[in-house]
Amino acid sequence: MKLLKVTGSLLLSSSLLFGCANSDENSAKETVKETKNIKSDSLSGVTDEYRKYAIGEIEEFVKATEAFTTAVKNGDVDNAKALYATSRVHYERAEPIAEVFGDLDPKIDAREGDVPEAEWGGYHRIEKGLWVENTTTGYEQYAEQLMKDVNLLRAKVDTVEVTPDLLITGAVDLLNEVSTSKVTGEEDRYSHTDLFDFAANVEGADKIFQLLNPALKEKNKDLSTEIQTRFDEVFSLLNKHKIDGGYKIYTDLSEAEVKELSQAIDALAEPLSQIGIVTEAL
Amino acid sequence: MSKKEYFIEEESLGVKKVSRRDMLKTAGVGGVGILIGASGIGSMLSITEGKASSAKDVVSFYGKHQSGITTKPQNHVYFAALDVTTSRKNDLITLFKEWTHASALMSEGKPIGELTSNEFLPPKDTGEAEGLSASNLTITFGVGPSLFVKDNQDRFGLKLKQPKELVDLPAFSLDALEEEWTGGDLCIQACADDMQVAFHAVRNLIRIARGKAVLRWAQPGFQRTKQADAKEGTPRNLFGFKDGTVNPDVKSEKQMNEHVWVQPGDGPNWLQNGSYLVVRRIQMFIEVWDRTNLKEQENTFGRYRDTGAPFGQKNEFDKLDIHHKQPNGEDTIPVDSHVRLSHGDGSQQILRRGYSYSNGMDLKTGSFDAGLLFLSFQRSPSKQFIPIQKRLSSMDKLNEYISHRGSALFACLPGTKNGGFIGETLFT
Incomplete structure (x- = not known):
């Protein structure tokens, strides 16, 4: 039941997006700010x-x-x-x-x-x-x-109230959380289960990306592909550290492995920070 | 802000002095005048924008050779070695195209991208050089041996293009190299008369590289500034001695072709008009040096600390006379002195462009972590740097006071024209 509802809502959101792109073209002379608002409204299915x-x-x-x-x-x-x-x-x-x-x-x-x-x-x-x-x-x-x-x-x-702004900012913020506290092993400093939190933050960012991706593809297919590639890279690095259905404790990672994860997050977050272009008119 | 500071700023912007003086006259003197002047400078700033290339402190990025090699050394360096993370050659080409574009803009003192009207996007330029002059910024790119072959892999199909000279430097006696300061697939040397401008350049280039290359190691460095040394004499190193007295003449095309620029027939064509850059991160035990008596210090270098003159001579640039003997028959310039060993028979010359560094405290010892970021450009490492360093590493008296902690060799690509990109000759 829940699944059906989700599908319906996704379809609705895409049709809203595409429908709106046309109306933006008609009013091309409107100021940037107005365009942005129209476009933001059209993301309501996603939000x-x-x-x-x-x-x-x-x-x-x-x-x-x-x-x-x-x-x-x-x-x-x-x-x-x-x-x-x-x-x-x-x-x-x-x-x-x-x-x-x-x-x-x-x-x-x-x-x-x-x-x-x-x-x-x-x-x-x-x-x-x-x-x-x-x-x-x-x-x-x-x-x-x-x-x-x-x-x-x-x-x-x-x-x-979930706004497009919250999503756009939130996706990068989740990765920034990883960069500033998970990568350093400061989040779970007694249990050293930081990789669980690390992976969860990335999953949360990935969810937002997947929701915005149809709109992003319309705007910039290369950017969409790049972000997807970088997510894949981070997930494959995380998979290396899976053990017994969970993750290794953070202190078992070598310095080189921590650096590798940190740099993979940087490589992902940089293109992901461009995701705000979905608010622009086509 | 003082009046004096204003004049410096004004000069660096290339603003005509006449208009400035006129304005001061009109505005009157004292605090009020300066305040009015302040807004005046602001408006002049906007007029001069876009004409930055005519400003005094702009070094053109484009040219037959890369800038930052024969360019008069700026006050600061920010040096970065990178590891390439992509496995696709096309990514490298894109990277060097984007780097070229951004570097050309930054060399003119411009931001690397227009401000976007979309507030949901981060700004293209990181912004800390906003409103700052170009400060003679130069950005010099190089490629290391590991870009060609790493772990026996021909990573980008470039193996056949690897010059014979571009291989890891041999291990020298007393080398104490640490992985964290050694090697690199690529390098960026950003030099500027303002540290913030130099750092801004590297920061933005590293940001552009995300997903394609990552920092491997980085080291900022400094010299005395030109403001502090109006005579612009040879800078002193952290041992208090003049360093860089014997350098080939960068104004002589003949000397540069002989000692610095890779010539036709030297190796693969792609590196013609480029150069080899040797980087050594040399820790200097300054605490130990500081308790060494002056006589011993001078014997170590073979020069007088005060004048910089070689032993037996009066002036800094006087010729080294290695045959000169003391009345008792001993060599005037000790055989194990730094100047004598560096000189050898005088046939090898390198263009040194080093900077001092201080990285806070050495956590192990509680001493300063300070030293020299040695940077030298040469046409052939095997004929120039390597024989010199072999002599030095075997018996230089200076070795008691220093330790080579980092090392890298890069081939600095030839320059490019507007419309082309650095690395074009290698990648296409």
Whole structure:
């Protein structure tokens, strides 16, 4: 049922896009800004589609966080460790939307030192307990609060207005997240599960690219091909580090492998940063 | 901003002094006058835009030879070695075409792309050189041995074009090369009288290369600035000695053809009018040097620190007399001195264009990580740099105070005309 709905919406979005291109030609003398608005409106099919994707990921995130926090509260260290990285990927994929709520993001995802010690909670606080102290004892309250915050996030996400701007900026932002915190191994500094977050950010960016790609192909086929090639390269590098259905821990990567990943992200993000041309008239 | 600074800026923009003086006269003197002058300069700036090629501090990118080789050394260098990541020759051609286009613009002090009206796109030019003069920017490109063959692979079908001279330099005694400062498929040498202009150039070229090539290593370098040395004497290195006294005359076409430019018959035609660039990143143990007495320092070089004159002579440019003896029969210029070994029999000459560097602290020792980014251009490494370095590495007294940490050899491509591109002779 869900799948059918998606297909319908995709078709709708493409027809809107192509339909609008003609009307742009008719009003060629309009100022750039006006053209942009018209064009932005025509991306609404895409933005609706992305909204569904992001909400879907947040719903998965709620479920996964439920399992994770339950394990923490039950004192099941091994299970909590096993669920930690895979829970977070849903959040990392939908980060452009999740981060809209400036008050909730730090509560859920702040790393040590990002916020005053007294306010520090969320995933990374529990991560520290699990990996540094090998315990859940004393962390039940953080699990409790984390669940509340994630539920609140789910409720608030419905109110987000997804604009083309959010998509265009979000795609590159996801990769910038990778460049500035995942590549350095600072995201999951106790569990070293950074590659899960890394891959999830790239997947989130890829989703946006795939949604905008039909419009992009119309504008610049070469750019579309180049971005696709660069995504393929990043995914194939990530695949090299897959192990037991997940990823190697980050500290097992050699310096050369980390550099290779970092430079592959740069090579992808540069052409991806041109994706904003979809807002221009044909 | 002081009045003095204004005059410097004005000159570098190529603005006529008369109009400037007139304006100052009209505007009056003092703070108010300067303020009014400020807006005046702004409007003059827009008038001079587009005419940058007539400005004093523009070195033309196009020409028979690449710029940045016989160009009078600028105050700063930003040197970058790159690894090529693409496996397609066509990507390389595209890269060099885009590089040529961008370099020609930046050499004129222009941004590499128009500002787009679409705010959803990042600007084409990174922007930090906005409003700055060309600052004599030169950008020089080279190709390393590994572009031709790497891991026994003829990567781009260029193997047959690899010159015999373009092979890794031999290991010299006392070499302490580190992978992180060694080699490279390509190189970019950006020199300018302003560090921000030089860095801007390399930054934008690396950005253009994304997906095709990546940074392998990079090293900025400096000399005393021309502002600081109005007489423009030979720069001193970080040991306090004049460095670069003996260089062939860049104004002599004959000497350049003999020592620097690759000539017909030297090797593959594609490199004709190009040159070989040797890069050595030489760490200098300045703390050790600083506790060495003056006599010993001067014996190490074979020159007087103060004047730069070779032992036994009065002036810096006086001829080296290696046969000169002391009353006690000893050589005046010690046999293990740097100047004597570099000179050899005087038959090998290289065009040195080095810069000092300081990279903060050496984390292992707590000493300065400082030294010389040695850059030399020559027609034939095997006949020029290599024999010189063999002599130096075997017995140079200076070796007690230095360590070669990085090394690379590049073939610097011939120049190109407007409409062509650097590398055209190699890739097509």
